[in-house]
Amino acid sequence: MAKLADNVDKFADWWSGMETVLKKAEKSASDLRPGKDKLRLKGIQRTWTTIRDDYKHYKVQIIQLQDYYTQN
Numbered sequence: 001m002a003k004l005a006d007n008v009d010k011f012a013d014w015w016s017g018m019e020t021v022l023k024k025a026e027k028s029a030s031d032l033r034p035g036k037d038k039l040r041l042k043g044i045q046r047t048w049t050t051i052r053d054d055y056k057h058y059k060v061q062i063i064q065l066q067d068y069y070t071q072n
Helices: 002-029 038-071
Strands: none
Touching: 002 038
């Protein structure tokens, strides 16, 4: 049960952190000027790629936890 509680805490921490990252990414992209901010656009694309990759990794971890707790 302690391991489950620890994983739930990690889950909550991850989502709290992602909420901050998403708000920051949305704010930085909100005032882009097409054709004018190429460097900023590349940075924002990298940020969104990182967010996507982090989410994919998160999903894999959740599936592993579901499998673990389904079996135990």
